Amino acid sequence: MKLRTLTLGLLSASALAFAAHAESITIATVNNGDMVRMQKLTDDFTKANPDIQLNWVTLEENVLRERVTTDIATKGGQYDVMTIGTYEVPIWAKQSWLLPLDKLGDDYDVKDIIPAIAGGLSVDGKLYAAPFYGESSFVMYRKDLMEKAGLKMPDAPTWDFIKQAADKMTDRANGVNGVCLRGKAGWGENMAFLTAMSNSFGARWFDENWKPQFDQPEWKKTLQFYVDLMKADGPEGASSNGFNENLALFQQGKCGMWIDATVAASFVSDPKASQVADKVGYALAPDNGLGKRGNWLWAWSLAVPAGTQKADAAQKFVSWATSKHYLELVASKEGWANVPPGTRSSLYANPEYQKAAPFAKMTLDSINAADPTHPTVKPVPYVGVQFVAIPEFQGLGTTVGQLFSAALAGQSSVDDALKQAQDAATATMTEGGYIK
């Protein structure tokens, strides 16, 4: 009996010693299919690194953003790895809240990261976050309806063509809307779309001196075109439609075209969820011949906060999760179609991936067509394609989004919405000390 007690005691003591030795890192992440898959595959990491234990905190996008912002701004040190987007990286890196990722390992191949994405995640040439999955936006359209309308979608359409096609495809008696676009207010909802769209109309949020530009003709053209297009060919109640609502409409065959995130391609082409899976074609986001397209750029990325005590283990994990090896691991377990897209050039050169994801080339072309460091036709003082990478943008973007959503709903005129947006932006920028 005594011997048994002694053995048990020794065993638990050694277990404790091991637990104390194992370093545990806490990872805050967003809830999407790719991230959940990563959590399931972490055995591969812990086998190779038995001394590192992983704790996951999975949260919905908005809650996650608020949580990690609170933590990093107060140096709370709750997380060792954070999932953040291209919006946060430049702002946080400038505040010295993030550690530069310089210990990713020799075989990591940083140069393989798609240049447009790497550009959005770097400050002064240093990479501050490693992309886990990247996306742009493009046109998804119904090949059958396009054919019926007697048109052929070019690979790189113009806004005029989109308007013409939408007019012809709209068949409200049969529940078909020519085009579905985001209308729900929010800096990440309608303003992601409208800001990207405005780039192709030659508009910009601010001039070189941070003066708001909503009183300029380019914004008027953008918003007027959007409101007219949606009134003529958009679904009913479009001002409350976000990504989910439009996805459901498109999957049910109620949209001729949908301009939204490239990641939606895998949903609309999935025969289990989409009634139009075999009829979807893809094209680049439209332009107006001004040299910029209306597509955005986003990457959910893994970053290491400056407050962490476990920087080495955290970087080891970031390196694993964003490596080529990880892409191969997902492919071997779940097939190439489920590999997180939009991060590495080598993935798009892989013939097996091209076969599994028919939208691969168009996704890559879309990502390459976005340039977060030079997003607009005229020069701007900010970084970001569908956002302005300054801390004030979340609040301001949502306010402007509400004004534009109201214009779409017919509650105010385009001119009124723009005037109010100009006033709101001027007030915010004055308060922030950008302008006097």
Add this chain to the structure above:
Amino acid sequence: MARAVTTQHKTIATAAAWVVALLIFFPILYTIITSFKSEQEAIQGFNLIPSGTFESYSEVQQQSGYFKFFFNSVLLSVGSTILALIVAIPAAWSMAFSPTKRTKDILMWMLSTKMMPAVAVLFPIYLIFRDSGLLDSRIGLTVMLMLINLPIVVWMLYTYFREIPGEILEAARMDGASLWNEIIYVLTPMAVPGIASTMLLNIILAWNEAFWTIRLTTTNAAPLTAFISSFSSPQGLFWAKLSAASTLAIAPILIMGWFSQKQLVRGLTFGAVK
């Protein structure tokens, strides 16, 4: 004739009550139904008949491990309630039996703290928690939940205690009972139904609290609210799993509420009619 009208009234009233009850309960019911659907079924639109799969439940358990969160929820809600009662019973006693000119103001002031949006104090609280090493700790969160529910607990107990005739306490004092004896042996037993319903309501409030419990925890102290939110996704990808997680999270409190509904209703309507 009069009797017929009464019966008819009763039937209508009952039917109306059922309709209202069903309307209120429907979102929960639909969540439970959705939890037995596959992910594809869940996004396919309104449908009251699920295929009856347990897939979501097993995946939810596999992915997150329900019991760790459940244990934290029980600990936090019960712990914070007991703590709140320890503070609130003497406070309510003094306000009910030895009121001063400012008692009403104090009560209002306590309640006014509930009127402020929680997010307004997020940063100060977060910094206090950080500096005292209470982030992601059960103790810190128990105290936090106690504090945010304290005004309601004091108010409820105060209303109860006011119903108890002060003469009984005076009689106890005449018999030589000390202050503590008076509270513990005279007041508390008389107020048991009131204290019980306050406790129940407070446990429910603490169980459902989703602002602080998500923001002040990461892994160790995270209760069921954090468990649910880990399945919520803006892309609507995991509706069935989210429903399963929600069902698992609300089931214990729903069952508890069901068994104690008499006390709950009594507690909530106590003092309404004199």
